[in-house]
Amino acid sequence: MTSTEDRLIAWLRRRARGAGGERIGDDAAFLPRGGPWAATVDTQIEGVHFLPGTDPRLLARRLLAVNLSDLASVGAVPRFALLALAAPAGFDHQRLLASLVEACRRWRVELVGGDLARSPALTAVLTLVGSRPAGGRWVRRSAARSGDALWLGGPVGLAAAGLELLRRGARASGSRVRLPPGFPPGGQLAAAARRAVRRHLLPQPQLELGGWLGRQRRAAAIDVSDGLSLDLGRLCRESAVGATIEAGALIDRPDLDRLAHQLGKEPLPLALSGGEDYVLLFALPASVEPPARFACHRIGTIHRQPGLHLREEGRRLPLVESGWDHLAGGSVRMQERKRR
Amino acid sequence: MTSTEDRLIAWLRRRARGAGGERIGDDAAFLPRGGPWAATVDTQIEGVHFLPGTDPRLLARRLLAVNLSDLASVGAVPRFALLALAAPAGFDHQRLLASLVEACRRWRVELVGGDLARSPALTAVLTLVGSRPAGGRWVRRSAARSGDALWLGGPVGLAAAGLELLRRGARASGSRVRLPPGFPPGGQLAAAARRAVRRHLLPQPQLELGGWLGRQRRAAAIDVSDGLSLDLGRLCRESAVGATIEAGALIDRPDLDRLAHQLGKEPLPLALSGGEDYVLLFALPASVEPPARFACHRIGTIHRQPGLHLREEGRRLPLVESGWDHLAGGSVRMQERKRR
Numbered sequence: 001m002t003s004t005e006d007r008l009i010a011w012l013r014r015r016a017r018g019a020g021g022e023r024i025g026d027d028a029a030f031l032p033r034g035g036p037w038a039a040t041v042d043t044q045i046e047g048v049h050f051l052p053g054t055d056p057r058l059l060a061r062r063l064l065a066v067n068l069s070d071l072a073s074v075g076a077v078p079r080f081a082l083l084a085l086a087a088p089a090g091f092d093h094q095r096l097l098a099s100l101v102e103a104c105r106r107w108r109v110e111l112v113g114g115d116l117a118r119s120p121a122l123t124a125v126l127t128l129v130g131s132r133p134a135g136g137r138w139v140r141r142s143a144a145r146s147g148d149a150l151w152l153g154g155p156v157g158l159a160a161a162g163l164e165l166l167r168r169g170a171r172a173s174g175s176r177v178r179l180p181p182g183f184p185p186g187g188q189l190a191a192a193a194r195r196a197v198r199r200h201l202l203p204q205p206q207l208e209l210g211g212w213l214g215r216q217r218r219a220a221a222i223d224v225s226d227g228l229s230l231d232l233g234r235l236c237r238e239s240a241v242g243a244t245i246e247a248g249a250l251i252d253r254p255d256l257d258r259l260a261h262q263l264g265k266e267p268l269p270l271a272l273s274g275g276e277d278y279v280l281l282f283a284l285p286a287s288v289e290p291p292a293r294f295a296c297h298r299i300g301t302i303h304r305q306p307g308l309h310l311r312e313e314g315r316r317l318p319l320v321e322s323g324w325d326h327l328a329g330g331s332v333r334m335q336e337r338k339r340r
Numbered sequence: 341m342t343s344t345e346d347r348l349i350a351w352l353r354r355r356a357r358g359a360g361g362e363r364i365g366d367d368a369a370f371l372p373r374g375g376p377w378a379a380t381v382d383t384q385i386e387g388v389h390f391l392p393g394t395d396p397r398l399l400a401r402r403l404l405a406v407n408l409s410d411l412a413s414v415g416a417v418p419r420f421a422l423l424a425l426a427a428p429a430g431f432d433h434q435r436l437l438a439s440l441v442e443a444c445r446r447w448r449v450e451l452v453g454g455d456l457a458r459s460p461a462l463t464a465v466l467t468l469v470g471s472r473p474a475g476g477r478w479v480r481r482s483a484a485r486s487g488d489a490l491w492l493g494g495p496v497g498l499a500a501a502g503l504e505l506l507r508r509g510a511r512a513s514g515s516r517v518r519l520p521p522g523f524p525p526g527g528q529l530a531a532a533a534r535r536a537v538r539r540h541l542l543p544q545p546q547l548e549l550g551g552w553l554g555r556q557r558r559a560a561a562i563d564v565s566d567g568l569s570l571d572l573g574r575l576c577r578e579s580a581v582g583a584t585i586e587a588g589a590l591i592d593r594p595d596l597d598r599l600a601h602q603l604g605k606e607p608l609p610l611a612l613s614g615g616e617d618y619v620l621l622f623a624l625p626a627s628v629e630p631p632a633r634f635a636c637h638r639i640g641t642i643h644r645q646p647g648l649h650l651r652e653e654g655r656r657l658p659l660v661e662s663g664w665d666h667l668a669g670g671s672v673r674m675q676e677r678k679r680r
Contacts (some may be wrong), residue, residue, distance in 0.1 A: 019450055020444065021451065023452045029453035031419075032419065039420070039469065093409060101361070105359045110360030117388060118385075123385075129598070326458060332629055
């Protein structure tokens with residue numbers, strides 16, 4: 001089951017055949033065809049991707065991080081950024097721009113251009129251009145093969161728990177996090193909650209891991225932005241394969257268990273469809289293992305049979321793709337997530 | 341007198357020094373530094389850059405045209421596009437995308453990627469990447485020199501008249517234009533009005549002229565988007581020169597005279613600060629003349645003394661930079677233009 005967004009993109013790929021359409025389908029586009037540059041664009045809109053009142057400094061860092069994650073998933077080295085910023089009257093442009101410049105310096109990205117406009121809704125669109133490292137190759141969604149092992153570059157579900165905490169009143173300024181009123185203070189639970197909020201607001205793009213994947217003989221990758229099951233479905237369709245995930249490998253994580261329990265949620269759906277994790281989901285030949293420094297964990301297997309499955313307590317069940325659909329439903333992400 | 345936007349950009353260039361800031365300042369950024377690629381980004385927002393209810397097919401063509409004009413002004417050949425599209429519930433994505441794909445085919449641009457999101461305000465952001473043609477060089481704003489002749493690649497002021505007609509009720513669908521209720525039908529005036537509306541909605545990017553400029557030994561250019569005087573001020577500041585415009589060369593044009601008279605406006609302010617003309621404004625050594633096929637006209641002279649002047653009926657008066665300031669004031673472009 002594909003999302004409304006995926007169906008529209010599939011239509012566009014057919015429609016634009018010969019005019020670039022056949023080149024849509026990875027987290028970044030390779031320029032010129034198969035060439036040494038990768039370009040990607042990402043949007044952050046107030047009330048959709050972040051709560052109204054979010055510190056513009058955080059917004060700038062998040063915008064860059066989310067976009068860098070796309071470059072990470074194709075194995076690119078980030079190089080250049082262009083910002084299109086549309087903001088309402090009275091917006092503090094300098095606060096956002098100063099933070100973006102600082103974040104660009106940190107990631108060695110040059111901010112070389114952009115466009116400013118007025119808009120009723122604060123909207124920031126960042127285009128990033130990265131380069132293929134010497135001796136590397138592009139990592140594509142389409143390179144997974146039957147028999148590959150399926151890996152995650154980090155935990156999933158925590159960012160969604162962080163978003164839920166923000167919805168319930170958690171607030172962040174800089175790297176400080178204030179938990180929602182009434183949330184149990186102190187202890188491992190509060191520490192996990194702060195980590196979850198930070199993970200939602202400031203994802204850590206896995207550029208080093210992406211670079212390592214680009215040096216392997218074969219690797220397929222996508223970053224988990226809309227939900228593990230939805231993004232895995234995309235990777236599998238591009239590779240014309242299926243996959244089975246081991247439930248135990250996803251949810252046996254103290255932070256996720258603690259937070260899900262406290263929030264009255266099940267950890268498994270959070271992990272499978274929470275989204276905005278911005279960790280790399282990748283497939284490698286079974287004989288290859290990522291170095292321990294990346295703290296990846298193996299979560300399943302790629303197989304010839306199409307479709308997604310979940311193995312839980314010995315049973316193998318069909319897994320429905322679910323997560324964030326950018327086009328479905330009438331609400332915005334920050335208020336209520338529409339799932340398919 | 342610079343605009344709020346220009347002051348913010350000047351601040352950003354200082355702030356981002358060493359992180360790309362010193363490379364901001366042309367209509368496109370050259371990647372890598374001075375390299376063979378040019379990237380630019382442009383935004384179109386409903387209620388700001390176009391009237392609510394505008395046909396999404398027109399919007400798509402305008403978005404591409406406006407952006408292509410930036411590539412024209414640096415002498416680039418358009419190659420690749422990435423679209424970030426944020427639209428409210430119920431928006432007809434396919435209508436816009438089909439038109440964009442068609443326009444991309446026409447201009448030989450490949451649409452290779454993008455990003456879709458929900459937003460209360462229809463917002464389309466297009467990133468274009470162009471390449472430097474073989475044997476060409478980049479055309480910069482900073483290359484004007486004292487003694488150069490100043491040229492325009494087409495008429496100015498007509499697009500602003502077209503916008504005024506739209507505000508008064510003119511409507512367009514495809515290439516058909518319906519004039520406002522009560523507008524004198526038929527004759528040269530009505531024909532001029534239709535041309536003005538089309539010029540506003542569908543600017544013609546001067547890519548061939550830009551390519552010709554890139555083959556000259558030296559040329560400076562900018563496209564007139566925010567207003568002739570404002571954009572000329574930008575070109576002059578980048579080149580550390582001043583300029584004097586001949587009023588007669590701007591307004592002695594039957595279409596502009598007729599329309600201004602009918603709309604109760606003065607033709608000269610329309611020409612000097614109307615904006616959205618998307619014609620190239622360029623400086624060339626006095627000995628060089630653009631080929632007749634480009635229908636350019638010479639409008640003035642570049643000189644060492646900084647600042648802008650206007651020569652009208654033998655008098656030389658200081659010219660105040662005025663036009664569209666993307667950040668000043670509280671209103672949006674389609675309702676009321678804020679001038680500085």
